[in-house]
Amino acid sequence: MPDSVRQKRVITIQDISCVGRCSLTVALPVLSAAGLETAILPTAILSTHTGGFEGYTFRDLSEDIEPICRHWKSLGLGTDALYTGYLGSEQQQAQILQVFADFKGPQTLVFVDPAMADNGELYPAFDLKFARGMRAVVAAADLTAPNITEACLLLGRDYPGDDYDQAFVQEVLRGLCELGPTAAVLTGVSFQRGCLGAAAFEEASGEFSYYFTEQIDGYYHGTGDIYSSVLLAAVLNGQPLAAAIRTACEFTVGAIRRTHAAGTEPRYGVDFEHELGNLISMLGL
Ligand code: PXL
Numbered sequence: 001m002p003d004s005v006r007q008k009r010v011i012t013i014q015d016i017s018c019v020g021r022c023s024l025t026v027a028l029p030v031l032s033a034a035g036l037e038t039a040i041l042p043t044a045i046l047s048t049h050t051g052g053f054e055g056y057t058f059r060d061l062s063e064d065i066e067p068i069c070r071h072w073k074s075l076g077l078g079t080d081a082l083y084t085g086y087l088g089s090e091q092q093q094a095q096i097l098q099v100f101a102d103f104k105g106p107q108t109l110v111f112v113d114p115a116m117a118d119n120g121e122l123y124p125a126f127d128l129k130f131a132r133g134m135r136a137v138v139a140a141a142d143l144t145a146p147n148i149t150e151a152c153l154l155l156g157r158d159y160p161g162d163d164y165d166q167a168f169v170q171e172v173l174r175g176l177c178e179l180g181p182t183a184a185v186l187t188g189v190s191f192q193r194g195c196l197g198a199a200a201f202e203e204a205s206g207e208f209s210y211y212f213t214e215q216i217d218g219y220y221h222g223t224g225d226i227y228s229s230v231l232l233a234a235v236l237n238g239q240p241l242a243a244a245i246r247t248a249c250e251f252t253v254g255a256i257r258r259t260h261a262a263g264t265e266p267r268y269g270v271d272f273e274h275e276l277g278n279l280i281s282m283l284g285l
Helices: 024-033 062-074 090-103 128-139 148-155 166-179 223-236 241-262 273-282
Strands: 009-019 037-048 058-060 081-084 109-112 183-192 195-202 207-214
Touching: 009 024, 009 090, 009 223, 024 037, 024 223, 024 273, 037 062, 062 090, 081 090, 081 223, 090 128, 109 223, 128 148, 128 166, 148 166, 148 183, 166 183, 166 195, 183 207, 183 223, 183 241, 195 241, 207 241, 223 241, 223 273, 241 273
Parallel strands: 009 037, 009 081, 081 109
Antiparallel strands: 037 058, 183 195, 195 207
16 A cells, blocks of 8 residues: 555553543544544553642553553554653553564654653652653654753753753753654743744754744643644654644644633643644644
């Protein structure tokens, strides 16, 4: 079958936060809207995500990962991409490396979003040992997309807050590629008040690219997961990385803008649902 009509498959490995629009509840609809068949490997089930909610439930699904993968292997399942986000535990970091080994074919893109921290702080469930373990997961990736906090944890650098420049961003991107990936995207980059965006680096060309949009006030949950899902959707639909960071920035800021205008509580995530039509247009589908 010619490549243009063969539908691509993604296996995405993240938690299910039942309420709060992050991880699988955003990855699945975004990837589906982008025309990608999406297989899911849930790492845990939580009643809500862990940011801004008290008393959430957490069921670890580590024990299910190996039998699910065994069954998939018996089917001879292949995939165009493996995409990991929030992992439930350190044990799962080792398990995920095995999933990569089992399902990575010669053309498979391994995309790791080391979802574990933001704004200079680890998420409540994680410690520095977990952050160190994430290095090995990133090392196995072809493409990674941390925010600045996560990148600093991965590289053992101090978090700079707002005090950094282009040289810092480029050093961090090169450092991420030295860990293993051939391309890296850094999210949450801002050189100017009111402008926020992302930077990308590809080892093969040695080129850096940037894209910025307006910065909207407030801290909205799940936007990193939305950004990563759109980035992957754009790359798998053939956009070069410089275009893919633009698509992901525009989609994410569009969802934040709507949510801000509606005055929705930020911990419930952003209204990405009404942006899915724009995603389909931006991808030319
Ligand atoms: O959006 C990242 C994320 C995913 N999953 C869970 C989380 C978070 C961030 O806090 O708590 C369970």
